[in-house]
Amino acid sequence: MSNAEPPADAKPIEVNGQVVDPSEHHARDAQNTDHIIVTVRDVLDNDQRAELQKLQVEFLEDLGNHNILCRYKRSDLKPLRDLSFVEQVDVYRNLYKIPAVLLAFIEELKGTPEFETKIYPIDVMVHQEVKDLEALVDHISNVAQVDRSQMEITPDKIRLEVNLGELKAIAADDHVRILEEVVTPVLFDDQAKRLVFAPLPIQGDSEFCGKEQTIAVVDSGFDIGSVEDCHPAFTGQMHKLIPVGRALDKDKTERQRVDDPNGHGTHVCGTIVGKEIETSQGMVGGVAQDAKVVLSSLAKADGDLIAVTQIKTLYEVPYKTYDAHVHSKSWGDDLGMGKK
Structure with missing residues (x-):
């Protein structure tokens, strides 16, 4: 993914404990994803929301600090970046999908026998618009080498047991919103x-x-x-x-x-x-x-x-x-x- 020049007043974005600095990563376009983060200068009024919706922006989730997770099926981000009330626009990166605490745990295990052999229960949470999970289940089963019959499917997530080394491959799918540890009581x-x-x-x-x-x-x-x-x-x-x-x-x-x-x-x-x-x-x-x-x-x-x-x-x-x-x-x- 090629980078664009960030705005002079660009601010780092934090999602799930993961921080991305626009001075280091600022997407040129959204060619490889339908999910972006729009950072606005202040709370949107009705006219501003309508203007974004006319540009085919679909609001999904308020991420805090004026960052809004949106669905955007176009690749060109310039029309959004040109709006006066928009501070910056970037893609919803795969890094955001693995919470910082989970990623730290993965890094801590690397190099140990446990990292290579042990599997952990993980919930694959999908974006709101994803209704049919069957194709995603097939994909995850293939890339993560998990028996499909052992995966549990509910309307908004997929539960599986997987080696933590496979999480980045799962996160690369654009349907995935976040990977969460299953809290086994x-x-x-x-x-x-x-x-x-x-x-x-x-x-x-x-x-x-x-x-x-x-x-x-x-x-x-x-x-x-x-x-x-x-x-x-x-x-x-x-x-x-x-x-x-x-x-x-x-x-x-x-x-x-x-x-x-x-x-x-x-x-x-x-x-x-x-x-x-x-x-x-x-x-x-x-x-x-x-x-x-x-x-x-x-x-x-x-x-x-x-x-x-x-x-x-x-x-x-x-x-x-x-x-x-x-x-x-x-x-x-x-x-x-x-x-x-």
Whole structure:
């Protein structure tokens, strides 16, 4: 891609932590892509938006700092650059598609046996106008050497397990907007304790105890899988248990699809709504003892947590069916990206 002379007042563009300096890279045209970044001098008014649309600019996403990701099927960028309210125009570069934290992780692994052999779960997120993913799936399967049958397709993304060395080849396709690590949940029990100051005495006289509130907990599971047959600290507190990770396990009973294989989900529920009980350490109870809990169990049959493809599904049932407006997710990412 040949470069053009950038405007005198050109500014570096940062997308997904990746920064491109126009003095080093400023595209002459958009011949090889339908996606560009238009940097405007101020918030666009209706007339300015209409003027860009007349030039066949389709607005896709506000990237911040007056940078707008757009679809533009022409190759000539000069008509856009000539507009007084436009500061600069450049193409949406492949570099932007691999977040800085992910790229740093790749660079850190280079030269190690893990870089050559290990595969990682990655979501290929596409641009808004991309509706048919079948051709892209075939292409990715070919360039990244991934078994097509092992790739999971949803309306706006493709999930696959791939060697990180193949990501640049995947990012080169113009349909791709960003490559994101799949956050495979890992339980962080100690983090839950720290966040609620568990070692400190909690005063029980607060008026803010969650009355008339339903809290959605997404975790490993609950106790032995029953809202009635449970520890006295939870009597009347657990409203519903929803299977996710073991929902389709036909050889499991209803309880076995939502029970807690390692105790983490039960601990989290106790932190939130557990009734005060006397222990050797004094009175112990949750921070919202008047609330109710709807728990979604992510634990699979092997005890690990399932990586949910569509995160919104974890919100819909608790919100729509049980009026849960508060969510607790006491898990994190064990991939190691960006960690020191």
